[in-house]
Amino acid sequence: MEAQDKSRxxxxxxxxxxxxxxxxxxxxxxxxxxxxxxxxxxxxxxxLADRYLDPxxxxxxxxxxxDATREEINIVGEDESGADLASVxxxxxxLDVRGNLxxxxxxxxxxxxxxxxxxxxxxxxxxxxxxxxxxxxLRSLQVIEAEHILPTGFHNGLGSRSFARPEFxxxxxxxxxxxxxxxxxxxxxxxxxxxxxxxSKMIENDGWGPSVVDRVNDAVSSLGDTMRNARSILxxxxxxxxxxxxxxxxxxxxxxxxxxxxxxxxxxxxQMDNYHxxxxxxxxxxxxxxxxVTGLDMLIDRFVDAVVRATDMPRTVLLGEQPGGLNxxxxxxxxxxxxFVASQQPRVLTPAINRLLxxxxxxxxNKGEVVPAEWTIEYAPLWQPSEQEVAATELVRAQxxxxxxxxxxxxxxxxxxxxxxxxxxxxxxxxxxPEEDDENEVEALKAQMKAMQAPSEAxxxxxx
Numbered sequence: 001m002e003a004q005d006k007s008r009x010x011x012x013x014x015x016x017x018x019x020x021x022x023x024x025x026x027x028x029x030x031x032x033x034x035x036x037x038x039x040x041x042x043x044x045x046x047x048l049a050d051r052y053l054d055p056x057x058x059x060x061x062x063x064x065x066x067d068a069t070r071e072e073i074n075i076v077g078e079d080e081s082g083a084d085l086a087s088v089x090x091x092x093x094x095l096d097v098r099g100n101l102x103x104x105x106x107x108x109x110x111x112x113x114x115x116x117x118x119x120x121x122x123x124x125x126x127x128x129x130x131x132x133x134x135x136x137x138l139r140s141l142q143v144i145e146a147e148h149i150l151p152t153g154f155h156n157g158l159g160s161r162s163f164a165r166p167e168f169x170x171x172x173x174x175x176x177x178x179x180x181x182x183x184x185x186x187x188x189x190x191x192x193x194x195x196x197x198x199x200s201k202m203i204e205n206d207g208w209g210p211s212v213v214d215r216v217n218d219a220v221s222s223l224g225d226t227m228r229n230a231r232s233i234l235x236x237x238x239x240x241x242x243x244x245x246x247x248x249x250x251x252x253x254x255x256x257x258x259x260x261x262x263x264x265x266x267x268x269x270x271q272m273d274n275y276h277x278x279x280x281x282x283x284x285x286x287x288x289x290x291x292x293v294t295g296l297d298m299l300i301d302r303f304v305d306a307v308v309r310a311t312d313m314p315r316t317v318l319l320g321e322q323p324g325g326l327n328x329x330x331x332x333x334x335x336x337x338x339x340f341v342a343s344q345q346p347r348v349l350t351p352a353i354n355r356l357l358x359x360x361x362x363x364x365x366n367k368g369e370v371v372p373a374e375w376t377i378e379y380a381p382l383w384q385p386s387e388q389e390v391a392a393t394e395l396v397r398a399q400x401x402x403x404x405x406x407x408x409x410x411x412x413x414x415x416x417x418x419x420x421x422x423x424x425x426x427x428x429x430x431x432x433x434p435e436e437d438d439e440n441e442v443e444a445l446k447a448q449m450k451a452m453q454a455p456s457e458a459x460x461x462x463x464x
Contacts, residue, residue: 042205042214045111045147051213052110056223059318060216060311065105067341068349069098071380075357078374085372088360091138097356100141101349108192112208113146115169115189116352118359123188127168130187132362141356146194148172151207164199165191166207190352219310223303230296237293242268243285313337338382345379353377394424 043051051057073092075085092098100116108114122136151166169189171182197209213220242265244250250257268286308315314333315321354377361371385393401418404410419425 040214040217042112042210043217048110048211048213054220054224056307056318057213057220060220060313061110061212062106063313063317064341064344065102065109067338067382068105068345069102071382073098073349073353074378074380076376076378077372078376081370081372083370083372085375088357091360095138095141095356097141097353100143101352104143104190104192104352105348107143107145108194109212110194111145111147112194112205112211112214113149114192115144115149115184116192117142117144117184117189118356120188120359120363126188127183127185129185130359132359133366135359135363135366138356138359138363144171146208148174149207154203154207190355192348192352216307216310219303219306223300223307226300226303230300233291233293233296237291239289239291240272241287241289243287245283312340335383341382342379346377349379350377394422 052061075088077083077085104114104116118130118141119139120130120132120135120137121139122134124131124134148171150170150172151168152170153167154164165186167186169184169186171184173180173182193209194211195209195215197205202209244261244264247261250261304315304319308318311318314337316333317337357375365371401410401415405412405415416425
């Protein structure tokens with residue numbers, strides 16, 4: 001940034017300048033001042049599919065959507081409408097909602113984006129807005145990768161929710177027997193993006209952002225190159241040298257001399273390979289030289305750290321490693337990862353699930369069924385505590401409840417209800433047995449005791 005210094009009548013540079021080294025002087029010998037960032041071309045569709053076969057790349061792509069959709073998704077009604085939410089969960093299973101959401105998110109991360117197409121019967125034509133007033137059934141959900149989609153007609157209505165979003169998605173159906181192109185209106189799809197980018201970049205890349213693989217490509221490729229080079233070093237870590245007297249003279253001699261040297265070397269090599277024994281002339285010598293690999297593991301570890309930084313995944317999760325050291329555990333890293341996954345669920349999955357629920361509830365309302373006016377989506381916790389952790393937590397809760405009960409802040413029924421809700425007590429623990437049942441049990445017990453005493457009294461009675 002330049003500013004005019006009027007008091008001196010010359011230009012002033014904002015920053016440190018060194019005329020000797022050229023630091024801070026544009027066009028000078030300072031290498032840093034002439035370095036610029038250049039974006040690499042996006043990876044092709046075919047290469048993205050091929051890279052998915054790499055185990056490390058597949059783990060980077062799969063782990064987040066797999067963990068986010070692993071546990072049950074609960075739908076809780078916020079009102080007392082009496083809507084049958086259990087059947088909604090059953091419909092979710094029939095449509096494989098968790099599997100389709102996971103795949104849509106997965107392929108978006110790999111192929112830059114994807115859409116989840118909702119096949120709704122009775123809702124109008126595919127290239128027209130979704131009409132829920134006449135919808136009769138959500139027949140199926142279909143995941144389509146961005147490779148087969150061309151977003152068109154970007155919306156320019158400033159202030160609208162669909163601003164800067166495509167109005168249509170032109171889908172190319174591979175290996176189609178009929179028409180290979182389908183125009184789908186945006187209201188019939190749920191869009192998933194691999195990496196969020198500004199509008200200019202999205203339009204530049206045919207309506208999609210880059211793949212997650214594009215973002216981590218440099219770090220993952222560098223690690224792969226390093227591992228391959230390390231493997232080649234291990235193959236040549238030990239070399240054997242055959243000292244032949246007068247070798248230089250023979251190599252500069254006749255063809256017969258050179259042939260003789262080559263035959264001698266070949267003979268020694270065959271002997272070592274086949275018999276692990278070599279016979280050489282007394283004037284010759286066979287020496288083994290070993291290359292040092294000190295520091296190679298540390299160098300590889302630096303490239304691994306670069307991949308970890310690029311993916312935002314803990315080392316324990318990304319590589320499946322267990323931390324070293326006494327009493328070391330990866331629980332803290334796994335908990336941190338699960339917290340990150342839990343933060344992504346409402347950002348990525350909740351909007352998609354709400355879209356599906358609006359369609360399902362609209363169809364049910366058309367059939368005269370009761371539907372909730374409001375609902376919430378809850379995700380089952382990913383981290384499952386051990387039995388010791390559960391016992392320690394319940395002990396603290398019991399001590400707290402005992403103090404609150406002694407101070408008269410809570411009552412016994414309230415504590416019992418809380419313990420039932422946590423699963424510590426069975427559901428019927430709060431039910432009081434009927435008084436009539438108690439009286440009947442008491443009378444039956446008295447009769448049994450009287451019958452047991454009768455034989456003993458007869459045996460003690462004196463004979464007549």
